[in-house]
Amino acid sequence: MAVTMNDVARAAGVSLKTVSNVLNNYEFIRPATRQKVLDAIAELGYEANLTARSLRSGKSRMLGLVVSDLSVPYYAELASKLMSAAAARDYRVLVEQSAATRANELAALQGSLSQLTDGLLFIPLVLDADAVAAARRGTKPLVMLGEHIDDPRFDQVTMKNVGAARAVTAHLLAGGRRRIAVIGASPGDRVGSSGLRLAGYREALAEEGIDFDPALTVPAEWRRDGGASAVARLLEGGQPFDAVFGLNDALALGAMHELLLRGIRVPGDAAVAGFDDIDEARFSSPSLTTVAPGMNEIAERSVQLLIDRIEGTEKAAGGVHAEAEFELRIRASAP
Amino acid sequence: MAVTMNDVARAAGVSLKTVSNVLNNYEFIRPATRQKVLDAIAELGYEANLTARSLRSGKSRMLGLVVSDLSVPYYAELASKLMSAAAARDYRVLVEQSAATRANELAALQGSLSQLTDGLLFIPLVLDADAVAAARRGTKPLVMLGEHIDDPRFDQVTMKNVGAARAVTAHLLAGGRRRIAVIGASPGDRVGSSGLRLAGYREALAEEGIDFDPALTVPAEWRRDGGASAVARLLEGGQPFDAVFGLNDALALGAMHELLLRGIRVPGDAAVAGFDDIDEARFSSPSLTTVAPGMNEIAERSVQLLIDRIEGTEKAAGGVHAEAEFELRIRASAP
DNA sequence: CCTGCATTCTGCAACGATGTAGCAGAGAGG
DNA sequence: CCTCTCTGCTACATCGTTGCAGAATGCAGG
Numbered sequence: 001m002a003v004t005m006n007d008v009a010r011a012a013g014v015s016l017k018t019v020s021n022v023l024n025n026y027e028f029i030r031p032a033t034r035q036k037v038l039d040a041i042a043e044l045g046y047e048a049n050l051t052a053r054s055l056r057s058g059k060s061r062m063l064g065l066v067v068s069d070l071s072v073p074y075y076a077e078l079a080s081k082l083m084s085a086a087a088a089r090d091y092r093v094l095v096e097q098s099a100a101t102r103a104n105e106l107a108a109l110q111g112s113l114s115q116l117t118d119g120l121l122f123i124p125l126v127l128d129a130d131a132v133a134a135a136r137r138g139t140k141p142l143v144m145l146g147e148h149i150d151d152p153r154f155d156q157v158t159m160k161n162v163g164a165a166r167a168v169t170a171h172l173l174a175g176g177r178r179r180i181a182v183i184g185a186s187p188g189d190r191v192g193s194s195g196l197r198l199a200g201y202r203e204a205l206a207e208e209g210i211d212f213d214p215a216l217t218v219p220a221e222w223r224r225d226g227g228a229s230a231v232a233r234l235l236e237g238g239q240p241f242d243a244v245f246g247l248n249d250a251l252a253l254g255a256m257h258e259l260l261l262r263g264i265r266v267p268g269d270a271a272v273a274g275f276d277d278i279d280e281a282r283f284s285s286p287s288l289t290t291v292a293p294g295m296n297e298i299a300e301r302s303v304q305l306l307i308d309r310i311e312g313t314e315k316a317a318g319g320v321h322a323e324a325e326f327e328l329r330i331r332a333s334a335p
Numbered sequence: 336m337a338v339t340m341n342d343v344a345r346a347a348g349v350s351l352k353t354v355s356n357v358l359n360n361y362e363f364i365r366p367a368t369r370q371k372v373l374d375a376i377a378e379l380g381y382e383a384n385l386t387a388r389s390l391r392s393g394k395s396r397m398l399g400l401v402v403s404d405l406s407v408p409y410y411a412e413l414a415s416k417l418m419s420a421a422a423a424r425d426y427r428v429l430v431e432q433s434a435a436t437r438a439n440e441l442a443a444l445q446g447s448l449s450q451l452t453d454g455l456l457f458i459p460l461v462l463d464a465d466a467v468a469a470a471r472r473g474t475k476p477l478v479m480l481g482e483h484i485d486d487p488r489f490d491q492v493t494m495k496n497v498g499a500a501r502a503v504t505a506h507l508l509a510g511g512r513r514r515i516a517v518i519g520a521s522p523g524d525r526v527g528s529s530g531l532r533l534a535g536y537r538e539a540l541a542e543e544g545i546d547f548d549p550a551l552t553v554p555a556e557w558r559r560d561g562g563a564s565a566v567a568r569l570l571e572g573g574q575p576f577d578a579v580f581g582l583n584d585a586l587a588l589g590a591m592h593e594l595l596l597r598g599i600r601v602p603g604d605a606a607v608a609g610f611d612d613i614d615e616a617r618f619s620s621p622s623l624t625t626v627a628p629g630m631n632e633i634a635e636r637s638v639q640l641l642i643d644r645i646e647g648t649e650k651a652a653g654g655v656h657a658e659a660e661f662e663l664r665i666r667a668s669a670p
Numbered sequence: 671c672c673t674g675c676a677t678t679c680t681g682c683a684a685c686g687a688t689g690t691a692g693c694a695g696a697g698a699g700g
Numbered sequence: 701c702c703t704c705t706c707t708g709c710t711a712c713a714t715c716g717t718t719g720c721a722g723a724a725t726g727c728a729g730g
Contacts, residue, residue, distance in 0.1 A: 004686060015710045020688060028707050050447055051390045052686035055715050060386070069415060071614075076411030080404060083432055094429055097418055112385055224618040257620045279406075280615060283559040283588060285595045339716060350680045355718060363677050387716035390685050673730085680723075689714080698705080 003046040012040035023048060062092045063306060064117035066108040068100040068125050073278050074248070075123070078145075081299035082121060089307055093121075100125040109135040109142075118310045121302055124148045141309035143302050147193040154319045155309065157302040159293035161193055164326035165200025168245060168273050168291050172334055173208050177243035177271055180205075183230040183255055184222055184247030187214035197247045197275060215239050220251060227254025235262065242270055243334065249274035249281050249290055256284065256333060271334035277327075286332035294324030338381040347375035358383060397427045398641060399452035401443040403435040403460050408613050409583070410458070413480075416634035417456060424642055428456075435460040444470040444477075453645045456637055459483045476644035478637050482528040489654045490644065492637040494628035496528055499661035500535025503580060503608050503626050507669055508543050512578035512606055515540075518565045518590055519557055519582030522549035532582045532610060550574050555586060562589025570597065577605055578669065584609035584616050584625055591619065591668060606669035612662075621667035629659030 009016045014037060021029055022037040040046075054060040063086055067075045083093045096113050098104040105127045107113075114120055119141035124132060129151035136142055144156040172180050182201055189195035202212050218234055220226035227246050231254075234241065244259070246252025252274030256266055266272050266286055274281060277292035301322050308314035340358075344351045349372060356364055357372040375381075389395040398421055402410045418428045431448050433439040440462045442448075449455055454476035459467060464486035471477055479491040507515050517536055524530040537547050553569055555561035562581050566589075569576065579594070581587025587609030591601055601607050601621055609616060612627035636657050643649035 002686095006686080016686095017688080017711080018709065021709085024688080026708095028709085030708065033708080047447070047450065049390075049686050050451055051386060051395070052715090053688075055384075055386045055390050055717090056686080056688045058715080070405070070418065071408075071412040071415040073406075073408055073411065076408065076414075077406040079411075080406040080432065083405065083430070087432075092429065092431075094427065095418070096427075097415065097422075112382070115382065116385055224615070228618070253615075254618055257618050260620045279559070280588075283563065283592050285592045285620070337716095341716080351716095352680060352682095352718085353678090356679080359718080361678095363679085365678065368678080384716050387685090388718075390687085390715090391717045391719085393685080671730105673728105675728085676726090678723100678725080680721105682719105682721090684719080685717085687715090689712105691710105691712085693710080694708090696705100696707080698703100700701105700703085 002049070003044045004049070005046070007044055008037065008040045008046050011044060012036045059118055059310075060116060061090065062094050062117040063303070064108070064113045064120040065093050065095045066098055066105065066113070066120060066122045066124075067095065068098050068123070070095065070097055073250075073280075074276055077278070078123075078295055078299060081296060082303055085299045085303040086307075089303065091118075091303075091307060098125070102126045106131070106135055110139075114140055119143070119306045121145060121306060129153065141306055143306040143309070145298065145302055147191075147196055150191070152319050152321075155305055155321075156319060157298050157305060157322045157324070159298060160323050160326050161196035161293075162200040162203065164291045164293060164328075165197035165245075165247075165275065166204045167200075167326070167328050168275065168289075169201045169204035170207070171289070171328060171330065172243045172245065172271055172273055173204060173210075175243075175271060175334060178210065179213070179216060179239075179241045180243040180245055181216045181218060181231075181234055181239070181241040182245050182247065183218050183227055183234075184220050184251045185217055186219045187212075187217045194247055201245060216241060222248050222251055224250045224254035224257070227251035227256075228258040229254075231255045231258040244270055244272045246272070246274045249276040249278045249288060252288055252290065252333075253280065253284055256286075256288070266333050267335060273334045277329050281329070282331070284333070289331045289334035290329050292327045292329055294326055297324035337384070338379045339384070340381070342379055343372065343375045343381045346379060347371045394453055394645075395451060396425060397429050397452045398638070399443070399448045399455040400428050400430045401433055401440065401448070401455060401457045401459075402430065403433050403458070405430065405432060408585075408615070409611055412613065413458075413630055413634060416631060417638055420634045420638040421642075424638065426453075426638075426642060433460070437461045441466070441470055445474075449475055454478070454641045456480060456641060464488065476641055478641040478644070480633065480637055482526075482531055485526070487654050487656075490640055490656075491654060492633050492640060492657045492659070494630075494633060495658050495661050496531035496628075497535040497538065499626045499628060499663075500532035500580075500582075500610065501539045502535075502661070502663050503610065503624075504536045504539035505542070506624070506663060506665065507578045507580065507606055507608060508539060508545075510578075510606060510669060513545065514548070514551060514574075514576045515578040515580055516551045516553060516566075516569055516574070516576040517580050517582065518553050518562055518569075519555050519586045520552055521554045522547075522552045529582055536580060551576060557583050557586055559585045559589035559592070562586035562591075563593040566590045566593040579605055579607045581607070581609045584611040584613045584623060587623055587625065587668075588615065588619055591621075591623070601668050602670060608669045612664050616664070617666070619668070624666045624669035625664050627662045627664055629661055632659035 005019045009019045123146045144154045185194040185198040218230040220230035244255045256272045274290035277290045281288040281290045340354045344354045458481045479489045520529040520533040553565040555565035591607045609625035612625045616623040616625045
């Protein structure tokens with residue numbers, strides 16, 4: 001039914017392989033022959049069968065993206081940018097949702113997703129480095145995103161969590177705030193986004209000679225309702241504070257919602273700052289001070305790195321680590 | 336390198352074709368033979384090569400999803416649900432962003448996306464029905480989502496735009512509001528989401544015997560900043576109003592932001608209602624009254640319909656149209 | 671004992687592309 | 701004049717699976 005290379009070859013009066021050579025930009029073809037083939041292709045409306053090409057060549061020009069849940073705005077935005085970056089290089093992205101499940105993350109690394117793609121962009125949430133390394137021995141390229149795993153064995157593109165959190169905290173301190181509550185971490189966190197951002201917060205405090213008060217560090221699910229209930233617990237615990245640093249924007253927005261509900265003025269009584277600079281941060285009332293982690297750069301560099309690995313351009317033996325630049329966005333919630 | 340069916344056949348002491356038959360649940364195989372094959376598969380860790388299967392069988396068990404931009408929360412959520420619904424039926428979804436461009440929408444309908452997939456879920460934004468019909472003649476199944484196109488030729492799953500908008504408006508009217516501004520439509524809109532929702536608004540007004548005032552209908556881009564600037568224009572135009580109906584939640588949230596900025600109390604001075612029930616609607620301050628358009632049902636039914644077409648279960652000659660049920664969510668912005 | 675049918679399994683061709691080998695002719699070098 | 705390399709093309713095998721045709725067996729019916 002569909003036009004095949006054979007039909008084109010017959011129409012152009014050349015062999016099947018010559019058509020293939022034209023399509024693959026083989027060097028030694030006479031211009032006249034090339035033109036005959038191109039004319040036949042145009043006339044018949046031929047389009048290469050990607051499945052057949054993929055079977056024969058072992059390449060699909062598809063990248064896999066493993067993410068917990070696309071309905072989380074941060075991941076959706078990142079996925080969108082990754083897809084655009086890939087499209088610009090003539091690659092497609094096949095997304096798989098892991099629901100932050102061990103079984104699903106493992107399945108994505110080993111199963112049919114990696115079979116269908118030339119390499120994987122992976123945002124791990126439950127697997128640790130050893131589990132990933134074990135699952136992935138001798139297979140296709142893998143680039144890690146996010147902060148859950150930080151291991152020299154893997155290629156990785158991250159944001160500057162520590163530096164950006166330090167900058168946000170320093171900004172709150174510069175505004176005269178002295179008791180800054182942190183929402184979304186436990187005082188003992190050392191790894192992952194929460195540990196890194198908490199470390200940045202502590203560095204900024206230390207620079208100002210302020211002691212770290214564990215009572216101001218409130219664990220919470222990184223969602224809006226987590227931020228709201230963390231603030232509620234903080235207030236009910238009677239801890240005084242003059243600023244809230246949500247470790248992501250959803251937490252900060254939820255926290256701000258709860259503060260306003262209880263008649264606490266923002267930024268008058270308490271400043272609020274977040275992390276991520278999602279679109280909503282500009283439109284909350286008051287608009288949210290936050291830090292943009294350089295998502296465009298993360299998307300660009302991770303796609304570039306993965307494709308370089310696939311095409312053999314990047315040959316570094318160990319893992320390549322890249323960090324995107326951040327930018328502080330000062331808005332009304334913490335001027 | 337990878338284990339093939341041939342290796343399994345050799346290990347099990349049967350023919351290649353018998354292995355294939357086992358995998359495809361062919362009826363006439365002795366239990367003992369089936370077991371030998373399954374054992375060999377388990378022992379060797381064989382996994383079927385999907386590319387080869389796809390080339391040979393012409394089926395990929397992938398659905399294409401054409402959407403303008405995944406970073407729009409509504410689309411991201413819908414995509415997430417579509418992917419889950421597909422996964423439950425052992426299908427995968429390959430997403431393509433059209434950026435609401437005519438060329439990209441056409442390319443998605445005709446190009447390699449449809450070649451790689453067994454059918455398409457399409458949320459058109461610029462193509463009209465005739466253009467889609469022309470682009471799609473004699474190819475794979477296509478299910479339309481959204482309201483941009485409403486045509487009996489196509490399979491389509493939609494929300495009850497008119498009914499839901501009427502319900503929201505009726506709720507505002509029941510709360511004593513009489514001058515309800517509508518944001519996101521032009522008074523003359525008849526088609527698409529804006530036209531349908533505007534029609535529902537007018538129906539509710541008519542039921543209460545209230546005249547439609549075109550001055551209260553303000554066009555705007557369906558984004559937060561669109562809602563904000565529409566409210567600004569409304570206020571600067573001096574039109575009195577006691578409620579704002581944003582034709583989606585982003586518009587309503589942007590509008591509410593602008594109202595609060597200008598010291599107008601919500602819901603005291605003006606009630607605000609939206610449409611979509613995105614996650615943020617629960618967490619804005621005040622929380623947003625809106626209508627949930629039944630996105631789960633839309634995702635389930637559209638995936639089911641598409642797969643039924645692909646597998647030949649659904650044989651209706653014309654287009655099948657389905658509408659999901661909506662649910663009014665009454666919150667603080669318009670109690 | 672033969673025929674017919676259901677059951678169980680096998681072998682070959684084919685899906686549509688690319689890789690490898692090789693052939694013929696032109697020009698270069700000895 | 702004979703080899704050797706480069707150019708431009710063709711033929712054939714191959715990627716890993718499934719569709720089709722058919723072989724071999726057992727069993728029932730006449």
